Every structure is written in C-alpha cells, then in structure tokens.
Amino acid sequence: MTELVTTPLTPAMLRGALHIEATADGLLPRRLPPHAIAQAHDDHLALMASQSAGVRLALRGAATVLELDVLATRTVQRGAVAGPAGRYDLLVDGRLVARAAPSGGAVVTVDPVTRAVAYASGTPGTVRFAGLPAREKDIEIWLPQTEATHLRALRADTSVRPAPESGRRVWLHHGSSISHGVQIASPTQTWPAIAAARAGVELINLGLNGNALLDPFTARAIRAAAADLISVKVGINLVNTDLMRRRALTPAVHGFLDTVREGHPDTPLLVVSPIHSPLVEDAPGPTAPDPDAPVPRFRTFGDPADLATGRLSLRVIRDDLSRIVTERAATDPRLYYLDGRDLYGERDFADLPLPDLLHPDAGGHALIGERFARAAFAAGGPFAPC
Structure with missing residues (x-):
C-alpha cells in the first residue's frame, strides 16, 4: 500500500464558511461569525451555524487517494433514533465521483419544542476516497450539511494544495x-x-x-x-x-x-x-x-x-x-x-x-x-x- 503524505489543513482550503475556528479537535467551519452567534444567545442557532451546509474543501493536485480524519457531530431529535452518518461528496473537476461516510462521531440531541440541545462526546473517524484519476485536477470534498464537522487531518498519496480561486461569481x-x-x-x-x-x-x-x-x-x-x-x-x-x-x-x-x-x-x-x-x-x-x-x-x-x-x-x-x-x-x-x-x-x-x-x-x-x-x-x- 502506498504511504500517504499528511498535508496540513488550513483555512485557505475551505469554501462556503464565514468563519473557521481552530479547536482542540481540529478546524471547525462555521457559517456565521462568533459575534453573530453570541448575539443570538440561542444554542440551537449556534448548532445550526456550525453545521456545514455548502462548506467544502477545495484542493488541487494529482492525488489518487485521499483520507480525511474528522470528528462529526450528528443531530438527533429527542426521542428519535440516530440516522446514518452524514455523507461526504467528492467532486473531481466539478463532477461527483464518489460518496463516503466515516465511522465514529458524536451526537447532539435537540428538543424539537424547546430547542434545547445536549451534547454527547464521540470518537473521530476517517473518510477515504481512492481511485481518483492520476492527473492534476480540482478536488472538492463537500461536508455533510446537517453535521458539525471538525477537520483533524488530511492525507494523500501525493501532495495536494488549496485550489486557486475559481474566478466564478x-x-x-x-x-x-x-x-x-x-x-x-x-x-x-x-x-x-x-x-x-x-x-x-x-x-x-x-x-x-x-x-x-x-x-x-x-x-x-x-x-x-x-x-x-x-x-x-x-x-x-x-x-x-x-x-x-x-x-x-x-x-x-x-x-x-x-x-x-x-x-x-x-x-x-x-x-x-x-x-x-x-x-x-x-x-x-x-x-x-x-x-x-x-x-x-x-x-x-x-x-x-x-x-x-x-x-x-x-x-x-x-x-x-x-x-x-x-x-x-x-x-x-x-x-x-x-x-x-x-x-x-x-x-x-x-x-x-x-x-x-x-x-x-x-x-x-x-x-x-x-x-x-x-x-x-x-x-x-x-x-x-x-
């Protein structure tokens, strides 16, 4: 098996977040800045802003194998059974080529009436993609839209880097x-x-x-x-x-x-x-x-x-x-x-x-x-x- 190279995760790799927080569990993209969340004084809003709708890693490189270590937090309605882990969508040059889900993860329970939230700790997992074309390409990994995702480590069989700005609106x-x-x-x-x-x-x-x-x-x-x-x-x-x-x-x-x-x-x-x-x-x-x-x-x-x-x-x-x-x-x-x-x-x-x-x-x-x-x-x- 080819040894994978660790590439440091940086905010420059992320698109779609208004704020990226460095935490003990890794980078956490948020869709509202901290001062906005603080003004809400509402745990439910804070949770929703931490979920990764539209947030993706945007990379460039010739890697054929990628591994992403994450701590993903699923949301469960109080009294309901937790569903499957959220999916990570892999796009190559704008085309969907694979989906994967990690093991592990944490859970937050939400009361649908009071909006109260309760967190439970969990374990990290790994999302792996293999068989990518062996050429220079744009790679996007879209994070699950209904989970808060701490990004812990990124590995590939050859170095990858932040994708350049696309120039698109x-x-x-x-x-x-x-x-x-x-x-x-x-x-x-x-x-x-x-x-x-x-x-x-x-x-x-x-x-x-x-x-x-x-x-x-x-x-x-x-x-x-x-x-x-x-x-x-x-x-x-x-x-x-x-x-x-x-x-x-x-x-x-x-x-x-x-x-x-x-x-x-x-x-x-x-x-x-x-x-x-x-x-x-x-x-x-x-x-x-x-x-x-x-x-x-x-x-x-x-x-x-x-x-x-x-x-x-x-x-x-x-x-x-x-x-x-x-x-x-x-x-x-x-x-x-x-x-x-x-x-x-x-x-x-x-x-x-x-x-x-x-x-x-x-x-x-x-x-x-x-x-x-x-x-x-x-x-x-x-x-x-x-």
Whole structure:
C-alpha cells in the first residue's frame, strides 16, 4: 500500500464558511461569525451555524487517494433514533465521483419544542476516497450539511494544495431548513447546491434550520461577506415559530434589507417568498411535530381566525414581501422578488408531496434547484451574467 503524505489543513482550503475556528479537535467551519452567534444567545442557532451546509474543501493536485480524519457531530431529535452518518461528496473537476461516510462521531440531541440541545462526546473517524484519476485536477470534498464537522487531518498519496480561486461569481443565499437541506441525504443534493452547480457559481449557503428569522446579526453577517449575488428566502420560520405579528413584519424586512444594502449597495439582491405548504398557507403557527401522526410530520397549533388580529400565514407573508420589494425597487433597481410558489407550487405538491408537510424530499430539491437556476441565473433573470 502506498504511504500517504499528511498535508496540513488550513483555512485557505475551505469554501462556503464565514468563519473557521481552530479547536482542540481540529478546524471547525462555521457559517456565521462568533459575534453573530453570541448575539443570538440561542444554542440551537449556534448548532445550526456550525453545521456545514455548502462548506467544502477545495484542493488541487494529482492525488489518487485521499483520507480525511474528522470528528462529526450528528443531530438527533429527542426521542428519535440516530440516522446514518452524514455523507461526504467528492467532486473531481466539478463532477461527483464518489460518496463516503466515516465511522465514529458524536451526537447532539435537540428538543424539537424547546430547542434545547445536549451534547454527547464521540470518537473521530476517517473518510477515504481512492481511485481518483492520476492527473492534476480540482478536488472538492463537500461536508455533510446537517453535521458539525471538525477537520483533524488530511492525507494523500501525493501532495495536494488549496485550489486557486475559481474566478466564478459568489452567490450567498440565506434561508430556512429547506435551504439548509435538513431532509437530504448528501450535501450536493440540496437545492442551493444544485442551483449553484447549474449556474456555475461559488455557493455560500446560509440556510439555517429554524433560524431564517430576519435576525439583525444575520443581516450584518451578510453585509460583511464577500458576495457578488445575494438571495434571501424568508417566511416559513416566521410562521413556524409564531415569532411576530404583521405590524412587525414590514419594518423587520426593511431593516434587514437596509443592513444588507449598507455593505452591498449595488449587488443583485433577490427576495424569495415561501414555497407552497398547505399546512400554513392560510393558518398561522406555531408548528411542531405531530405526536399523533403514524409517520414523522408537522402540525400547526394556530387558528386561522387569528389572522384577523395580525398573526402570519404564508399567504400573508407573500403579499407583504411582494409589496415591500415593489416599493423599494422604485429606488433600488437591483432589488428583485421571486414568488416561492414558482419554485414549488400547489400542483407540485400533488406530484411531489412534502413528506412531513413542511420539507421537500430529494425530488423536490431537484425541482426547486433547477427552477431557481432558470429563474435567477438564466438570460433575463436577476443573476444573469452582464
């Protein structure tokens, strides 16, 4: 067996993270900076920001064998059984060639109602890829989108180095668990990863499961990030959490967009409303797992009569987002709106139902990713090349 050479892991090898922390367990990529996480004062948000949606190692070299030592932390809902270890997707020159999962790992348990988290220690594991073409090439290892991954060591049969910057445009997307890809088996199958691949752009995925809540610290993180294209998909988590009333929604959206515009005054900025979800189209939240359902699914505890008092449904949110963008676009010509039902609508629910009534499956993600790529990146779209 060929002896493998250890290559030091460095932040320069990572794409898609806004912060990379050196810890005793290795490099930990985070998708929000520490000061933003601190301002949330919420363990659930900290956990979601540490999960690696869209984060990947970007390498260059002629290696035919790669080994990556990791300490991966899986998330388990309280009372549920832990699923399989997350997958690592290997791309060579932009093409998926292999998937693998490590042994070992740690577990964090999340209470779906209180959002409380409890960590349990675990053991490191190794992801191994072999049989790569013996030539100089670009190599990407996409980390599991629903796990926090400490990167401990990298080995190869010949030296590898950080990939040079691609020169492609950087697309930063912020959204909910749907953008995060919490129901998807591997990281390149989430809809933002699919759309980015179709469009040939570099992805920063700020999909934060349960935390697309118009938080000011998230807007400030986007303001400070280097991005050529920005999209913000908002609405479903506001209903899920029953966070605010209609009176608060409009100023919160304006404030979020104002903050983003401070750092990106001329960047194409696309506001995306929620996809179709019959559970809360015309009913408010909060939503929670249904304890009486025979399969995992959600229910709403909101009363549609309360919409008259200012509580939010998806239809209400779409109306307000459309109005806000129309008003702002009069003085902001690079601000755009996309109705989420153009990505996944009522007819799509009949063909590709949401298994738990909130989250699309792999087929739904593929549909959304393809449609977003056409709507946003194709000729005439807000992100079309100039």
